[in-house]
Amino acid sequence: MKHPIGESTGYMAGVFEISEAGNEFYFFTLKAADGAVVAMSPVFDTIQDAAAGITAVRENAAAGLIVDKSAAAPGPAAEGPG
Numbered sequence: 001m002k003h004p005i006g007e008s009t010g011y012m013a014g015v016f017e018i019s020e021a022g023n024e025f026y027f028f029t030l031k032a033a034d035g036a037v038v039a040m041s042p043v044f045d046t047i048q049d050a051a052a053g054i055t056a057v058r059e060n061a062a063a064g065l066i067v068d069k070s071a072a073a074p075g076p077a078a079e080g081p082g
Contacts, residue, residue, distance in 0.1 A: 014038060016054045018047060026050040030057070 012033035021027050026047050030039040039057070044050040068074075 016057075018050045018054075028054055 014033065015031045016028050017031060018026055018028045021043050025043045025045065026049070027043050028041045028050050029037050032038050041050065041053050041057075044053060
């Protein structure tokens with residue numbers, strides 16, 4: 001029997017990887033199924049803090065709003081006659 005996620009659907013979830021940044025610091029990356037880096041964290045003092053950062057991303061990302069702060073973002077709506 002094939003696993004319902006992965007082999008049977010061809011879908012593989014992203015992967016969080018914790019890495020060392022120097023001798024005393026850690027960071028994580030989120031990689032897509034094809035290995036592309038989707039996100040990279042700031043540097044954390046401990047591996048536990050990096051793991052907590054992953055937990056925070058998991059808890060907040062699914063329901064997170066998208067806020068466009070780029071220069072290309074549409075301006076405020078024009079006011080109608082008043």
